[in-house]
Amino acid sequence: MTSEAPEGYSGRRAAEIAGITYRQLDYWARTGLVGPSLTQASGSGSRRRYSYRDLLELRAVKSLLDAGIRLELVRGVFEYLTQHLDEDVTRVNLVISGTSVMVRTGEEEIVDLIRHGQGVLNILPLAGVKEQVDARIVELYPEGRSAAETVPAARAAGN
Amino acid sequence: MTSEAPEGYSGRRAAEIAGITYRQLDYWARTGLVGPSLTQASGSGSRRRYSYRDLLELRAVKSLLDAGIRLELVRGVFEYLTQHLDEDVTRVNLVISGTSVMVRTGEEEIVDLIRHGQGVLNILPLAGVKEQVDARIVELYPEGRSAAETVPAARAAGN
């Protein structure tokens, strides 16, 4: 009872896996972009616990930022994404056109959007996001370890 | 000799046509993003003159900004674009993948990029940019006018 293995990932590990700084993670949690869905922070000294799904979101945000997209737009996207991101992340593309967001599987629809669209299209293949997160988990916490933190990682990688 | 019709567009008109504020236009010119290619400013009281092509660039920047892309990335894109934007703007797509920029005509290549790309793709159909600029010129300076400023507009619209 004294040493229950904590579920999920601590803030620092989540940041490490997502490839962002801890300060970014903190800022994003504080401003409501991506927070820890397992345990919220409740004052100094408390601990945030991030789920595997949170890791995917963090990494997706990171990808969008790397692509030169303003955080402001990312916020709008994630209000949508949080509600519509199902478990079949593997072969879905996230499409942002202006202020509207879509999740699309086929390329044909996207070609249509390119043909008829007036504005800019931002396309993020979520499959790549998952790959990157999984690879990073394996890289940082190789399977041989018996520490509690690797358990949810292993479960998630096989998801 | 005293009243030679000025070529191109004044700063304020360029801003008006591109749909940006004058302060933005000023800031962009000052920081080297998109400047007036006909006449540079040379101190207080001088005048900038923008070419039709400049208008396209201004509008393209505006489109990218509206799509939530950071100005920093736009700067990088335009270092490339300024050198590679030919006259067949009509059916070309500007594709930004990570830090690399491409100009692509066909959709097939883009589909390929979506399939194999790890990061985010930003796609801007330049045809739309030209349409918007032309429409805005007609809207603001209808063809019936005989003012000098409409002349380059008419020439450009037929380009």
Next chain:
DNA sequence: GGCTGGAACTACAACACTGTGACTCTAACC
């Protein structure tokens, strides 16, 4: 129970970037 060390969140401040508004100044135009 109480002490102690470290992990991790919090508060505060500094900074760069991207503007925006107010104001000054001057080249262009009449």
Next chain:
DNA sequence: GGTTAGAGTCACAGTGTTGTAGTTCCAGCC
């Protein structure tokens, strides 16, 4: 030469990032 459009300058604000110091909680140990 007087007027004026428009470039220059300065101060400031919002966002996002980062660093640093402080605070709190938890675990391990006695």
